[in-house]
Amino acid sequence: MKTLLIKQARICGRETDVLVENGKIARIEKGMKAKADKTIDGRGKVILPGFYNLHTHAAMTLLRGYAEDMELEDWLTKKIWPAEAKFNEDDIYWGTKLACLEMIKSGTVCFNDMYWHQEAALQAVTETGMRAFIGLTMIDGHPLGFHQDTNEVWEKIKNKQTDKIKFALAPHALYTVAEENLKWAARFAKVNNLLIHFHVSETEKEVDDCQKKYGLRPIEFLDKIGFLGPEVILAHSIWLAEKEIEILVKRKCHLVYNPTSNMKLSSGVMSFSRLKKGGINICLGTDSASSNNNLDMIEEMKLAAVLQKLANGQDIKVKDIFAAATRNGARALRLEGGIVKEGQTADFILIDTERLDFLPGFDLLNDLVFSASSECVDTVVCGGDVLMENREIKGEKELIGEIKKRYGRYPSPRD
């Protein structure tokens, strides 16, 4: 039995010890007399749940800064898809690994990914110790993925899932996957008990095009073809009419708010407050490093909060945003995580609050969301494994060297 002991850290303002056994939080108790395989000094640190990043395309870290100052459609069709078509398995491995380290560094324990070459991604994630859902991406006519292949890929890799890493089905979007393939995906997901990860209603144009093509708004159409259910995680979900929100409530879909990407690509603003009132589970995601351009959930929480305050007033509070970044994500992924309590999965982080950005300290969550830099994340524990300690990740320096050697582009004329 593998054990980990955190000594004298704070939870909810009180100093306590935390004992982890076999990947679960076994006991939370002050001054515990326990021995463990590894002990971490938690003095001056606060224990919080780690972040669940519910919408990523991890390997696109390799395209960070590659296509700038563009709106979604041009950005995708003129720059991103042609570049992606050249990626091979090796690229996916290195890009995913870079993404994982960046996510760990900013306190993320788990991500929900949509990309290609799933075996290479699986390899990269496994090596970092993170938790992930790796999407089997479907795009009609894409050189690498359409639904016939998905079946083959699934048959080949389905037994490679681990405790931490699962596969999900990821049809790309309404404008890239035909009706019959979406129906196929819905059936396939149900038969194989897979989560579905999908982009929807990211731009107003997407809604217009759907209405022209199908005579229905996106969510109405998806409901009509039987695509929606509690296994469905919908990224973006910006341009929703009232009747669509009612469908989403009824079908118990999970939504992912991606504020930075939505701002950067001029897409729009999710109606968080309205959706929350309907009782919809809203999660948080960074989207990819080529439309963000990082994978930092602490920064994402800040943008999430201030964007809602700009667009919809002061209705959405810090606790809503923190929940979206932690337990709501775990819930959508059907994980026992996102809360630090006995019996839960040991997916947590230690935050260093002995810093300028946590002073004077009126409220920890406010300081974390609005003030803190992700540099405050000191230690990351995922399923009981210590992925980072004192801001050090094993192999980080070597990875930076390797990525620089393979993909590095500095110095450029503008630096």
Next chain:
Amino acid sequence: MKTLLIKQARICGRETDVLVENGKIARIEKGMKAKADKTIDGRGKVILPGFYNLHTHAAMTLLRGYAEDMELEDWLTKKIWPAEAKFNEDDIYWGTKLACLEMIKSGTVCFNDMYWHQEAALQAVTETGMRAFIGLTMIDGHPLGFHQDTNEVWEKIKNKQTDKIKFALAPHALYTVAEENLKWAARFAKVNNLLIHFHVSETEKEVDDCQKKYGLRPIEFLDKIGFLGPEVILAHSIWLAEKEIEILVKRKCHLVYNPTSNMKLSSGVMSFSRLKKGGINICLGTDSASSNNNLDMIEEMKLAAVLQKLANGQDIKVKDIFAAATRNGARALRLEGGIVKEGQTADFILIDTERLDFLPGFDLLNDLVFSASSECVDTVVCGGDVLMENREIKGEKELIGEIKKRYGRYPSPRD
């Protein structure tokens, strides 16, 4: 003569040495054979201009997280002003010092401040080595400042200005300073050759109230009373009609964009693109740590950029935002800074690009603005003085201890 030598850092993609003499960049040359009082190894680092934060209320770091989830008017009148009325000189000293260290830590070399107890602020800034303009704040009927006092304060402190620290005149806003006092301020600033630092058109309500009171929109009214000129720095400037923009162009006023504060207080979005087309000098500011809630100009650049992309499409580029954060600010403050070249003031920073967030490195400015955490700032030089080296600021740990002792509030029930 005090000298500083940076060896083998990169400027515009090329490795070079930089020699600083008496606070100025004396020479930029590869493989320089110079001796200096202090030498810094710049390998793996990029030299960039430091940031000029053009709108702050530094000591309000002590109110970080104190008043959350409120719009501007309630936030000011119900929470902030009553709290500020209790601040004494000591509070201003410690609050300003905390702000300075936070700013240095994220690469800021200079700030334009509006607050009270100017001598205490001067003392704090002097000790940190930063450059600053300290505003003589005027609010009618405020317990601490109205225009009769400003004259007295000015007489008492005007000879205390240093090479790095100047005073400016800071009438608060149209809704807090009466017409005759604004006229007095404009004359006083001209006679004493002072910059003016002012809040304007931050909310739609402010514009409506001004129209009711004076029958004119804010900028029209200010122009009518002779308030506007090239010495005027206008924070926020969100709700501007076309005819007001024309006045601002004619009067050569400088504007400060404060995206985070404007979002967080539900105020609105500056029309950066339209203002830039008019040739107006637009600077960047964080506003205070109680409406942001930090003073990190790297984060502010990201919010500045993505907010413009959301509101106004892809017109504003990274280089516009970077200019706003650096040389535009220096220009408004009439400083020879914001550019790294021979003859300029030695206000620059060294960025560590050997990090995950700068990979693969398509473009340094894009990576800095959209991807980087302020943790990338390694070294800060202001007027030739090294304020931070290898992320270490002299006295940071002691300051954290002192602020915690005096103002610290953790643990709170919610952390």
